[in-house]
Amino acid sequence: xxxxxxxxxxxxxxTVGTGVAKLIIEDADSIAxxxxxxxxxxxxxxxDTKSARPVKLPDGILxxxxxxxLDDDTIQIGIEMIGGIDTAxxxxxxxxxxxxxxxxxxxxxxxxxxxxxxxxxxxxxxxIAFEASCAGGIPIISAIRTGLTANNITAMYGxxxxxxxxxxxxxxxxxxxxxxxxxQKSEIRVCPLSFSEALAQAQEKGxxxxxxxxxxxxxxxxxxxxxxxxxxxxYEIALDDVFVEGIEAVSKDDIxxxxxxxxxxxxxxxxxxxxxxxxxxxxxxxxxxxxxxDFRHLTSGISLRVHPSFIAEDNPLARVKGPFNAISIFGSAxxxxxxYGRGAGMMPTASAVVADIIDVALGNSATTFRHxxxxxxSQTVPLIEKIDNLVxxxxxxxxxxxxxxxxxxxxxxxxxxxxxxxxxxxxxDIGPDNTVPVVIATHPTQQKNITAALEDMEKLDVIGGKPVxxxxxxxxxxxx
Amino acid sequence: xxxxxxxxxxxxxxTVGTGVAKLIIEDADSIAxxxxxxxxxxxxxxxDTKSARPVKLPDGILxxxxxxxLDDDTIQIGIEMIGGIDTAxxxxxxxxxxxxxxxxxxxxxxxxxxxxxxxxxxxxxxxIAFEASCAGGIPIISAIRTGLTANNITAMYGxxxxxxxxxxxxxxxxxxxxxxxxxQKSEIRVCPLSFSEALAQAQEKGxxxxxxxxxxxxxxxxxxxxxxxxxxxxYEIALDDVFVEGIEAVSKDDIxxxxxxxxxxxxxxxxxxxxxxxxxxxxxxxxxxxxxxDFRHLTSGISLRVHPSFIAEDNPLARVKGPFNAISIFGSAxxxxxxYGRGAGMMPTASAVVADIIDVALGNSATTFRHxxxxxxSQTVPLIEKIDNLVxxxxxxxxxxxxxxxxxxxxxxxxxxxxxxxxxxxxxDIGPDNTVPVVIATHPTQQKNITAALEDMEKLDVIGGKPVxxxxxxxxxxxx
Numbered sequence: 005x006x007x008x009x010x011x012x013x014x015x016x017x018x019t020v021g022t023g024v025a026k027l028i029i030e031d032a033d034s035i036a037x038x039x040x041x042x043x044x045x046x047x048x049x050x051x052d053t054k055s056a057r058p059v060k061l062p063d064g065i066l067x068x069x070x071x072x073x074l075d076d077d078t079i080q081i082g083i084e085m086i087g088g089i090d091t092a093x094x095x096x097x098x099x100x101x102x103x104x105x106x107x108x109x110x111x112x113x114x115x116x117x118x119x120x121x122x123x124x125x126x127x128x129x130x131x132i133a134f135e136a137s138c139a140g141g142i143p144i145i146s147a148i149r150t151g152l153t154a155n156n157i158t159a160m161y162g163x164x165x166x167x168x169x170x171x172x173x174x175x176x177x178x179x180x181x182x183x184x185x186x187x188q189k190s191e192i193r194v195c196p197l198s199f200s201e202a203l204a205q206a207q208e209k210g211x212x213x214x215x216x217x218x219x220x221x222x223x224x225x226x227x228x229x230x231x232x233x234x235x236x237x238x239y240e241i242a243l244d245d246v247f248v249e250g251i252e253a254v255s256k257d258d259i260x261x262x263x264x265x266x267x268x269x270x271x272x273x274x275x276x277x278x279x280x281x282x283x284x285x286x287x288x289x290x291x292x293x294x295x296x297x298d299f300r301h302l303t304s305g306i307s308l309r310v311h312p313s314f315i316a317e318d319n320p321l322a323r324v325k326g327p328f329n330a331i332s333i334f335g336s337a338x339x340x341x342x343x344y345g346r347g348a349g350m351m352p353t354a355s356a357v358v359a360d361i362i363d364v365a366l367g368n369s370a371t372t373f374r375h376x377x378x379x380x381x382s383q384t385v386p387l388i389e390k391i392d393n394l395v396x397x398x399x400x401x402x403x404x405x406x407x408x409x410x411x412x413x414x415x416x417x418x419x420x421x422x423x424x425x426x427x428x429x430x431x432x433d434i435g436p437d438n439t440v441p442v443v444i445a446t447h448p449t450q451q452k453n454i455t456a457a458l459e460d461m462e463k464l465d466v467i468g469g470k471p472v473x474x475x476x477x478x479x480x481x482x483x484x
Numbered sequence: 485x486x487x488x489x490x491x492x493x494x495x496x497x498x499t500v501g502t503g504v505a506k507l508i509i510e511d512a513d514s515i516a517x518x519x520x521x522x523x524x525x526x527x528x529x530x531x532d533t534k535s536a537r538p539v540k541l542p543d544g545i546l547x548x549x550x551x552x553x554l555d556d557d558t559i560q561i562g563i564e565m566i567g568g569i570d571t572a573x574x575x576x577x578x579x580x581x582x583x584x585x586x587x588x589x590x591x592x593x594x595x596x597x598x599x600x601x602x603x604x605x606x607x608x609x610x611x612i613a614f615e616a617s618c619a620g621g622i623p624i625i626s627a628i629r630t631g632l633t634a635n636n637i638t639a640m641y642g643x644x645x646x647x648x649x650x651x652x653x654x655x656x657x658x659x660x661x662x663x664x665x666x667x668q669k670s671e672i673r674v675c676p677l678s679f680s681e682a683l684a685q686a687q688e689k690g691x692x693x694x695x696x697x698x699x700x701x702x703x704x705x706x707x708x709x710x711x712x713x714x715x716x717x718x719y720e721i722a723l724d725d726v727f728v729e730g731i732e733a734v735s736k737d738d739i740x741x742x743x744x745x746x747x748x749x750x751x752x753x754x755x756x757x758x759x760x761x762x763x764x765x766x767x768x769x770x771x772x773x774x775x776x777x778d779f780r781h782l783t784s785g786i787s788l789r790v791h792p793s794f795i796a797e798d799n800p801l802a803r804v805k806g807p808f809n810a811i812s813i814f815g816s817a818x819x820x821x822x823x824y825g826r827g828a829g830m831m832p833t834a835s836a837v838v839a840d841i842i843d844v845a846l847g848n849s850a851t852t853f854r855h856x857x858x859x860x861x862s863q864t865v866p867l868i869e870k871i872d873n874l875v876x877x878x879x880x881x882x883x884x885x886x887x888x889x890x891x892x893x894x895x896x897x898x899x900x901x902x903x904x905x906x907x908x909x910x911x912x913d914i915g916p917d918n919t920v921p922v923v924i925a926t927h928p929t930q931q932k933n934i935t936a937a938l939e940d941m942e943k944l945d946v947i948g949g950k951p952v953x954x955x956x957x958x959x960x961x962x963x964x
Contacts, residue, residue, distance in 0.1 A: 047655075344823070346819045349819075355817035358633070368848045
């Protein structure tokens, strides 16, 4: 079989763009041997054509003129690696209008303007491949779109932001038990860091941006959840459908107390089908177009949320450490599956981008994109559960004055709100004003009950400061 | 877009066949909505047309006549769910010759005759899709062939047999630490079972066949490893390239002693690129056709093996329990990725089969199959490492007489063979003839040194019975 040559153009020559250029250039032979087609990097567009990057480009292909890509009819695929919203969106639209397919890792853009871009692609009979937008090196989008097609996906639980997971890992004590033999060769046990220490360390190691807001606020995870859940459930999901809470306020004390109760703290992105208890979000009415639909579930609801979550320490997700990502998916036929890998970084992301380029070049992406996405239907819209209606277990920490009758008071408040306690620990640590931390785990209850109870508790004289409240997520266990 | 109808025929109406029929029939609407094409089950062929199965077939499609499928030109895809070798092979060949694509889950057949079948498919310009052959519900083949294409895969470590993993899990004590709060709701701690008790329980639960030989001997894992490694490395791998040891001889005492040293016992299927220390296996000479090749690695070797393996208890694979499967893959660009899910069972396997049917129906499988497989090349053949040359750490258990000078004797034997000890524990358990178990973990050494040392040890008067030896597999850790 003669080798087919596929010319591609790259826009954005930053970290990931450099990784992509590197893989295309250095692995051209190896990819040609595997796939029977040869990728050729025809141009690289960036406003900065001067700075040195750790890859040697062929002479004359680096340019600051996007038209070099748009006007070259031999280039089939445009790779948008600019990031950000406005410029990237214009570039993607121009590439599609020039009759080229788009490969991108830009989750922020897709989460905000995906539907508009998908429509532009369909109009131009082109496709957009975006595997690298979610969980970098983990081929999660392909898994949902192809491997799990025969399933109705009922829930997803993901650690999809490496920055937050790195920070939370550094804030957690390593509680794993090691025997003498293994301990000899294991590194010295590291003490847990505070949030700001862990953030500083993440920045030092390149896992966090100088401005880490988008990551630690949960915003980046929300972008990914919007993309993944729209594919998994077949609905047009908007970013504001996702409830978001970041990790900025998490303290290492709560991680430790939760650990003593058998839980591990993770920033989880959660999508769950529900019984449809909730109400519509305000702006749902206009949304009558659905990406695709599983008719049997149109009446059920979907809960979409990103927040710090205590999960059982023996859950496989609890073992996901440092900058790694993992996503646990429950399907009607397959049961539980989990995917684990690096969610970011130059080469893991580049690996996903190049896999997408190959998939587009082979023509597979076009088929999948045509069939699996953006088929507008006039259907009733799905119910997005309001966070107030969420039924969950909760971890609560209050700082109590060390005096008689305190337990009676806070337990009275919980009882008044029909909240039942599954466990409680009073610690001997001393807090501000001679208070002691009391840690409570509840049985399942609605979020609005907890919110009301916490407000009442805060008014008690015997409690100092604002109670801390973290959701306990009981990830279903598929076993035996 | 008008719905395209794709007619399929099923051969083999056993457990998985029934699951496939069920999904196709019951999910036709849902799949049509997602994919834009409607699967229609046109015939089901089985010699047993009488027994009741838990699915309602349309009237008149169940038959014992394979020609109903072969002669029907409207049927595009034949699904072989017979299992076994001879009949299944003939059926697949006939389906291909009749101009239809094949979907199969038959790992034993593919491991033995895959190359012959792939050639027949290419000759007839058809494809064979076999995602379900390895690790059931985990879309591992698709992950290797598409998501990780841009990577040179350097190693794979897999728990790919649910029967063995279930048995080993039942033979292991649950050593996870649970706090008071969580312990309240956790089930009563179960005592570890012996191998035969665990096997009986697995059979009772339907996780093991009446004749469990293929599973517990490691043979089934070897089949899967041969398929996965041929795709991952691009070489034609034969079943006899894989070194195999089963779990029949494993005792729960060794699992416990290993646990005390920080290890967890798993039956691992391992494929690793090596530096090419080893020699060719005898019959390698003739094998000049390679599936595909990564030129840069032609000179390196590949180690392929299935055996009981002690792995660090904090490795994510150690958390894979019961009938679940998981595969950890190391890629040059992506680093470590891991996939986890049910490796067998009616619906998980059916889920993978139907995903394959959809992929074939969309035309994606044809592209992938054409490009990714069986491109004969005249190249030097890869080196398959001999097990004798394996460099590994080892767990050794000897039963020593409880008398002075014993340690001096066995440690002398190890020293004579240049084997260095990384840890040792003497237990107070009493064995036969008043012996006590001594457990030793070694530093890395060659298999042939260990084999020779064990032979010498067995000759010592102070040691009773045959030493037990289990390989310790230090799975590389990709972190930070």
